[in-house]
Amino acid sequence: MRDESVRDVTARRMWVQRLVLVGTALGIAVLMVRCANPVPPSGGPRDRTPPRITASDPAQGAVNVSGRTLRLAFNEYVNRSSLREALTITPFVPGELAFSWDAREVTITFPEPFRDSTTYIVELSTDFSDVQGVSLESPLTFAFATGAKINSGTLAGRVVDGYSGAPQAGVDVLAYAQTSAPAAMAAWPERPDYQTQTGEDGTFRFEYLRETTYYVVALRDNNRNRRPDPLEPMAVPPRVQLPADSTQPPVPVPWLLARVDTLAPTLQRARAESRxxxxxxxxxxxxxxxxxxxxxxxxxxxxxxxxxxxxxxxxxxxxxxxxxxxxxxxxxxxxxxxxxxxxxxxxxxxxxxxxxxxxASAAPDTVRGALQALLPEPTSTDTLGYGALPPRARPRARFDHPVDSTVVRRVVSVQDTAGAAVPYHLTTVDGTEHALHIQWPPGGRVRIVGNPRNRPDTLQVRVRRLPASALGALEGRVMVVDTTWTTSGDSTTAAAPRRADSLNTASDKRSLRGRRWVQMEPTRPQVPVRPRMQPVGSDSTFRFEQLPEGEFSFRAFWDVDGNKRWNPGRLAPYRPAEAAAWSAQPTASRPRWTNVISAPLRIVTLSSSALYDTVYVPQRTPPAHR
CATH class of the missing domain: 2.60.40.1220 (Immunoglobulin-like)
Incomplete structure (x- = not known):
């Protein structure tokens, strides 16, 4: 009995020792994690305040600085890995930076001493966050100089979506100094001279720039290589040369961000189905x-x-x-x-x-088109189950392969509310989708029934034609706002806008080539409505008729190249984006009424911006490889 008791006590002691060892190991692991990325104590209200710099050495605006270290102190514990990703130092620092942390402070050691007579710009982008994940709303920037003064050039602007006009936050903006007249070059520069990022409202501001002209590009740098790549959304500058000086006002024309697809579609394979x-x-x-x-x-x-x-x-x-x-x-x-x-x-x-x-294949062609869908599918119906159909819209029968009208009539029928056949005729573009031109019966309600041969069930849609009493119209005006930038000596000023109500009254004929178009987009329609586009009239007005009740937004653009499509421009060789404007808010359409949009669509242009200049970015030695 005594031997068994001794064995039990010994086993319990060993079990307790194991627990102590495990607890000690866990404590050391937690301590190591907390040392790597300190976490404040939990509890209290949720932290919604982004981090900020409370002190730096060298200090903001310091001159005649020497050495090779930079110390930053923050108001709270920060995500240390995010600082490495968000940090940009201009001019470019070759080699590896060394980071040494002490609680809320970090010391950054450069691989070589600071350059003589140089302004250093330190920026933390909106990728920088605290340990709670709260990121900056706009970049943090400060500067110091190793010479007697700090560069004082500024350059500001705004980046919006080229299609919707919405401000674009977190977009990288790259500035390339132009030391000579722009000209074509063999490759894109290896890196920008300056870099910043847009804030929540889409605005950006470069500070402490050398007072010269710059080629400024905005892009969503998805792979973080600080250069534009195919399929990355980007925006060309409204002018190829933008000056930076201490009195520079913001550029009045926004950068229009869009995905510029310069890659040609590639054939992956040709599949011979039959002869x-x-x-x-x-x-x-x-x-x-x-x-x-x-x-x-x-x-x-x-x-x-x-x-x-x-x-x-x-x-x-x-x-x-x-x-x-x-x-x-x-x-x-x-x-x-x-x-x-x-x-x-x-x-x-x-x-x-x-x-x-x-x-080609030797197999016989056995393909027979099958009915896939009846369109449109109503988004909402009335109490009898009928979806509304605007006057311009036509019901459609979609097949997987082309068929002729005989096949369509064999599988698709149109009936009134009593079940009687309703006459219709067909039109098609490629044989896969057939529009049904219906002779609408009194009351304007029909039932369209499809009997596809490849499925046991039937397809059915019920539609009613909207009467004229349920339709309204929207009209508005497109104005050209010609904002002039005049450069005199080393300074640039923005003059008061000059307005041109039509193509014929504009003062700068070269920049007013092309035709203006306006696009209407349903934002909250009560019935399905397709977007529409039409040219602006010679009196600068537009009007969209036969609109069901709902809300609509508008976009106008200057079609310089005449292809009836907005062109986002080109980086190299340079071509500016076609100027565009957007309605500030949707406009409601009312039955039997013509509503006017609350304000004209203002297309802002720079009068001295040549629309067909084929110039490029600053002369620079191309990198050895991309």
């Missing part, structure tokens, strides 16, 4: 420009015969695939010749080649 049908699969959604179809040609590479093209179409569920329907082909190599601009991505960039090669 009359081939699918071309691309790496992104595509658009077929049907006005060019008469110029498309298909050649049998062996026989050198031309094969008739019966149709080119796409399927809604596979926008990256383009189908080619032809006369019977031999199972030999073929070449499809597509004219320039005949096949593009959704942003208008044409394919990277104009000859698409494939080998």
């Amino acid at each position: 009359a049908r081939t699918a071309f699969v691309f790496n992104e959604p595509m658009q077929v420009h049907r006005a060019t179809l008469d110029e498309w040609t298909l050649i049998d590479s062996i026989a050198q015969d031309t094969v008739a093209i019966r149709g080119v179409y796409q399927q809604a569920e596979a926008p990256a695939t383009v189908w080619l329907h032809t006369a019977r082909m031999q199972a030999t190599p073929h070449v499809l010749r597509v004219p320039r601009g005949g096949l593009t991505d959704t942003l208008g960039t044409p394919i990277d080649r104009e000859r698409l090669r494939f080998t």
